[in-house]
Amino acid sequence: MVAKSPIRHSITGAGPPVVLLHGLFGSGGNLGALARSLAETYTVFSLDLPNHGRSEWLEEATLARLAGAVLKWMDQEKLISTAFVGHSLGGKVAMEIALSSPQRCATAVIADIAPVSYSPHHDSVFAALDAVVSGGVKSRGEAAQIMSEYLKEEGVIQFLLMSLQRAPDGSYGWRFNLQGIKDDYQAVRAGPDVERPFERPVLFIKGGDSDYILPEHTERVLQLFPAAQVKVMLDCGHWLHAQQPALFNSIVGRFLERQYLT
Known part of the structure; x- marks a missing residue:
């Protein structure tokens, strides 16, 4: 018997599966415009990560635990492998899955986050x-x-x-x-500790005005994702999917068509 997942999700569309993972403080609806865009071609699952939205709360929510919860959810939904699109924290969770369980990740799009540790920068938000x-x-x-x-x-x-x-x-x-x-703030700010690289193509999308992906991160990105591609969305900050949704959706859609459908 498959253990019950703490994750809640919504679903739209039909076709090969694509899983959308939101960022810190968010919920599955944050990538709603992308879900609607992809639904013409894919079965799109929009997840509320544990401790967010309507999903259950975990006593400990490290990146490994969050990735494990998503994998348990995949088992529950009988998804052997899928494409992931993750923004910020969701991108880190997608990278953790790709590196630790590569057989479950067909490809991934990582929106404005790198596989590195970040210094604290949410003090004003918490306040x-x-x-x-x-x-x-x-x-x-x-x-x-x-x-x-x-x-x-x-x-x-x-x-x-x-x-x-x-x-x-x-x-x-x-x-x-x-x-x-x-x-768990320190734990989710950390980078992945898995050193085995993920060999399949992964797309990193950087907001041109954002400082989440920097030139000094390139070496680490290529160590872990040697087939990585990078696209820069000009005149966008960290919330690139909300600031220029049509462009963001187009970039994601073209990448998935090339790397996932063919």
Whole structure:
């Protein structure tokens, strides 16, 4: 009997499977525009990673544990192998699967993240999220106002507010496991510790204005993914899939057509 996966998902389209993995603080719907674009050709699975969305919470959510949860979900759905598209944290999880279980990954698109360790850079986000909880907000507008004291980018505030939910008693809280994410923050910032390279083609898409993929990361990328290709989306930051969705969807679609369908 296959163990029950902690992951919840939505599904659309028909054809070869493609699994979409969102970033930190997100949920499966974040890549909704891409899912709709790919659904004409593929069966698209949009996952809520553990500790996010409507998936269950894990006591420990390292990259290895998150990858293991996705593999357990694949067993549950009887997916032997699939293509992955992952943004940010989702890209790290996809890379972890490709490196540790290459037979389960046909190919992958990694959006604006590299297989390296990152320094902490979400202090203001955590402060804003904590302030909403401690402030006992009674509306989304009140939550947005509190968050604006810590975060200057309106797009980031609106992204985070997608995970704000109202409880039956009228109070508001975060759908994701805020404390769990804080506890495991160092672990998910780490790079993969698997040294066996993934030999099949992988596409890295960099936001031209983002500092998540830098020239000094090239050596590590090619060590682990020797057949890697890199595309740069100009005038985009880290949220490239939301800033230029048509271009992002086109790049992903063309790569999958060449490397996955043929």
